[in-house]
Amino acid sequence: MRLASLLGPDLKQILKEDPDQVRELLEEIHPEDLADIIGELDADEAAELLARMPAEDAAPIFERLEGDEQEEIAELMPPESVAQIASEMAPDDRADLFSVLPEAMGDAILERLEHIDPEGAEDVREIEKWPSTSAGHLMTTAYVNVAPDVTVAAAIEAVRAHAENHKENIYNVYALEHGDKLAGIASLRDLLLAKSYEPLADILRTNVISVKPEEDQEEVARKMAKYDLNVMPVVDDNGQILGVITIDDIIDVLTLEQTEDVQKLGGIEPLDMPYFRTSFLTFIKKRGVWLFVLFFGEFFTQTALRHYDPVFEAIHGAAYYVPLLISAGGNSGSQSSTLVIRGMAVGEIKLRDWWRILIREAGMGLVLGLGLALVGFGRVLMYPEQHADFALTVAITLVGIVMTGCTVGAMLPIMLKRIGMDPATSSTPFIASLVDVLGIVIFVHVAKIVMSAVLAGAH
Amino acid sequence: MRLASLLGPDLKQILKEDPDQVRELLEEIHPEDLADIIGELDADEAAELLARMPAEDAAPIFERLEGDEQEEIAELMPPESVAQIASEMAPDDRADLFSVLPEAMGDAILERLEHIDPEGAEDVREIEKWPSTSAGHLMTTAYVNVAPDVTVAAAIEAVRAHAENHKENIYNVYALEHGDKLAGIASLRDLLLAKSYEPLADILRTNVISVKPEEDQEEVARKMAKYDLNVMPVVDDNGQILGVITIDDIIDVLTLEQTEDVQKLGGIEPLDMPYFRTSFLTFIKKRGVWLFVLFFGEFFTQTALRHYDPVFEAIHGAAYYVPLLISAGGNSGSQSSTLVIRGMAVGEIKLRDWWRILIREAGMGLVLGLGLALVGFGRVLMYPEQHADFALTVAITLVGIVMTGCTVGAMLPIMLKRIGMDPATSSTPFIASLVDVLGIVIFVHVAKIVMSAVLAGAH
Incomplete structure (x- = not known):
């Protein structure tokens, strides 16, 4: 940011006078930093600058802009320039660009790309046909492939030829048999350690970890993390490699998925954009949905309280303890649901573990509830107008409520997942309303038993 | 898991008969899968198997076990065997092992390592001296270094020599001047593209992105993600490279940090272990802290309600609306705090943006509050015993409460961060109590104004 504001005006001047200078700048400044600077300019200035640069210099900057910045800037550039830049982009970043562009504009640019770089246009179609959060959509079609019967020296030569045309990192050589079937891989390190006249087949690894194109990106991330992979092939049901x-794409996936999970837990429909880029109206919609659902859910607390009006009339001040009591249930419930939802997300908790969790959570609810009960008991006795039987009612209620919170909070996400719903989205509102209403019911029934004398007198 | 239960018993049999067979297994099965299998065995069986394997075969399996599994198994093995395995581990994994071992045991093993592999022991000390969440603690001391005045061919030879002794991926060659000062880097790709007789200096990149050893791992992750790096050097203030x-370590850091953030937002002190490995007592402590803090905070709701007893006495049924009303504040508050906390975590929101956020959140609170007010107004009128003036009170209160929730929820995390506290940990309890109590105050004061006639009659 500092760099951006320092260099912004100078950069504009430099590039206006001589757009070719960007090449020298790129030697000095990382394209990510140049993208930061371009991102801070007005969209029309950024569009003008990028259109004036040679496409192969503009591409590494353009591909590092945020999706919405790309869209905004591309709209202000001649489609021909965008197509030129797109043809110089990495295949996965290029496909990403087309998924952020409005359809008509994307089609117009894709048509031009067809003429400049038919293979690049074909790659876009191949990647775009997969769902946006699938492995197929994440992949790049640029990788080094050779026949399995070449020598190590020939494989190294293939790497060299590929590197001259592509800017991405290269980790592996993929040996493909007839019809693009993946026969095995060799890493650059394997190639360097082998003798150059050795047949590649001798050093090929055949137990390759791969994903299917339709697999979800979270599964891709989990696999790559488990096996410490820097790159993983996407292979279809016939064993053909697709990309x-x-x-680096996985790091972005992890951060994005995490933001979504956190927003869901906070009771917000996941936003697609950063805070300041999300429009006011989008916020109202994404927040409003759950705020209204939760509000309707809480109607039941009022209904329940009104239903038990005679009890609350008879025990003066009891209604004032309701928020305190039900919040203890809500808090313990959200602790349990958080633990279970996160545990399922990282694979530590499986559906079949449900009964072990139920037992643990009931036990924790009991211990934590007893702790709060002790405090609550003392708290009630601080008031001279309240008697020990009401203090006992509060204490027993707390044990019941916290146990309910822990077990409901832990079991609901598991049940939701079991029936195919997203536990992170759906748990919060259900738990909040359910635990609150159950809390009131528990409170009243404990009171009816413990304080039967008082209540009998009232009737 | 499936694989583990299928292979577990067979594997035990195979390895008992001939521990050397593990070498052939390692050719077929990924060490991560073998680690899964070993992790499912009883600790004493696992210890026996690992101790019987040649250390260089045991190391890739042992280093992939979870920290607590490593500890449990290492305790059951002869210290000599652990030291042998440690000497074959990657330097960063080796240092991690010593940070999970009990101190006395770690010292005993380190002493033995000193004899087998003095350099390895030295590496452990170098890495261990940095705080556990710092860049220095994450680094490995295994990297390829050469003098800057060698040829490309000599640099490739250095890579080959390094690869023969180390199993990690190799991405770069680091050119070091006198006293380990980092002069520049060249990637394997740069080396492959250059002519072998070219001086390395001609292809060295000098604008290297690096971190200082004391920097936090989250900052390391952010930098590597931004610049799409697979490896980043750790350089001290004198420009010396340390590792x-x-x-792959960054992916683990991201997942761990995210789990911590989610747990904090759910009102739990971050656990250090997976759900089923966390002891009951640890859970009680980590959950109990916040459950009690939140419970004490909610005392104020009861105090406030009791304080306004005459008002609630005068408006029959008003107290029953309290949970409904304050939960609207709590929900909108947790939405806002989630957005701001996550926004700050990923760097989208800066402290200096506070007033822009305040204006937006107040606006959102107004619109969302008006929406809920409309529903709430209708809801009250559904009951014949309530009059329009009470419905109006509920409606106005909702606008006030939701606006309070949004603004307090958004501002508190910013203030907490400003004074150096962790917003994710501290926001939830403060917001919950503050918004609930403010909600009650708003409700009563709106009632006093709108329903002054009713309340005057009551006195």
């Missing part, structure tokens, strides 16, 4: 997924 | 951090 490879590189680790 | 390198590889991307």
Whole structure:
């Protein structure tokens, strides 16, 4: 940011006078930093600058802009320039660009790309046909492939030829048999350690970890993390290689998925954009949905309280303890649901573990509830107008409520997942309303038993 | 898991009969899968198997076990065997092992390592001296270094020599001047593209992105993600290289940090272990802290309600609306705090943006509050015993409460961060109590104004 504001005006001046200078700048400044600077300019200035640069210099900057910045800037550039830049982009970044562009504009640019770089246009179609959060959509079609019967020296030569045309990192050589079937891989390190006249087949690894194109990106991330992979091939049901997924895209996936999970837990429909880029109206929609659902859910607390009006009339001040009591249930419930939802997300908790969790959570609810009960008991006795039987009612209620919170909070996400719903989205509102209403019911029934004398007198 | 239960018993049999067979297994099965299998065995069986294997075969399996599994198994093995295995581990994994071992045991093993592999022991000390969440603790001391004045061919030879002794991926060659000062880097790709007789200096990149050893691992992750790096050098204030951090460790850091963030937002002190490995007592402590803090905070709701007893006495049924009303504030507050906390975590929101956020959140609170007010107004009128003036009170209160929730929820994390506290940990309890109590105050004061006639009659 500092760099951006320092260099912004100078950069504009430099590039206006001589757009070719960007090449020298790129030697000095990382394209990510140049993208930061371009991102801070007005969209029309950025569009003008990028259109004036040679496409192969503009591409590494353009591909590092945020999706919405790309869209905004591309709209202000001649489609021909965008197509030129797109043809110089990495295949996966190029496909990403087309998925952020409005359809008509994307089609117009893709048509032009067809003329400049038919293979690049074909790659876009191949990647775009997979769902946006699948392995197929994450992959790049640029990888080094050779026949399995070449020598190590020939494989190294293939790497060299590939590197001259592509800017991405290269980790592996993929040996493909007839019909693009993946026969095995060799890493650059394997190639360097082998003798150059050795047959590649001798050093090929055949137990390759791969994903299917339709697999979800979270599964891709989990596999790559488990096996410490920097790159993983995408292979279809016939064993044909379609592309490879590189680790840098996985880091982005992890951060994005995490933001979504956190937003879901906070009771917000996941936003697609950063805070300041999300429009006011989008916020109202994404927040409003759950705020209204939760509001309707809480209607039941009022209904329940009104239903038990005679009890609350008879025990003066009891209604004032309701928020305190039900919040203890809500808090313990959200602790349990958080633990279970996160545990399922990282694979530590499986559906079949449900009964072990139920037992643990009931036990924790009991211990934590007893702790709060002790405090609650003392708290009630601080008031001279309240008697020990009401203090006992509060204490027993707390044990019941916290046990309910822990077990409901832990079991609901598991049940939701079991029936195919997203536990992170759906748990919060259900738990909140359910635990609150159950809390009131528990409170009243404990009171009816413990304070039967008081209540009998009232009737 | 499937694989593990299928192979477990067979594997035990195979390895008992001939521990050397593990070498052939390692050719077929990924060490991560073998680690899964070993992790499912009883600790004493696992210890026996690992101790019987040749250390260089045991190391890739042992280093992939979870920290607590390593500890449990290492305790059951002769210290000599653990030291042998440690000497074959990657330097960063080796240092991690010593940070999970109990101190006395770690010292005993380190002493033995000193004899077998003095350099390895030295590496452990170098890495261990940095705080456990710092760049220095994440780095490995295994990297390829050459003098800057060699040829490309000599640099490739250095890579080959390094690869023969180390199993990690190799991405770069580091050119070091006198006293380990980092002069520049060349990637394997740069080396392959250059002519072998070219001086390395001609292809060295000098604008290297690096971190200082004391920097936090989250900052390391952010930098590597931004610049799409697979490896990043750790350089001290004098420009000396201390080690390198590889991307696979960063993926683990991201997942761990995310789990911590989610747990904090769910009102739990971050656990250090997976759900089923966390002891009951640890859970009680980590959950109990916040459950009690939140419970004490909610005392104020009861105090406030009791304080306004005359008002609630005068408006029959008003107290029953309290949970409904304050939960609207709590929900909108947790939405806002989630957005701001996550936004700050990923760097989208800076402290200086506070007033822009305040304006947006107040606006959102107004619109969302008006929406809920409309529903709430209708809801109250559904009951024949309530009059329009009470419905109006509920409606106005909802606008006030939701606006309070949004603004307090958004501002508190920013203030907490400003004074150096962790917003994710501290926001939830403060917001919950503050918004609930403010909600009650708003409700009563709106009632006093709108329903002054009713309340005057009551006195």
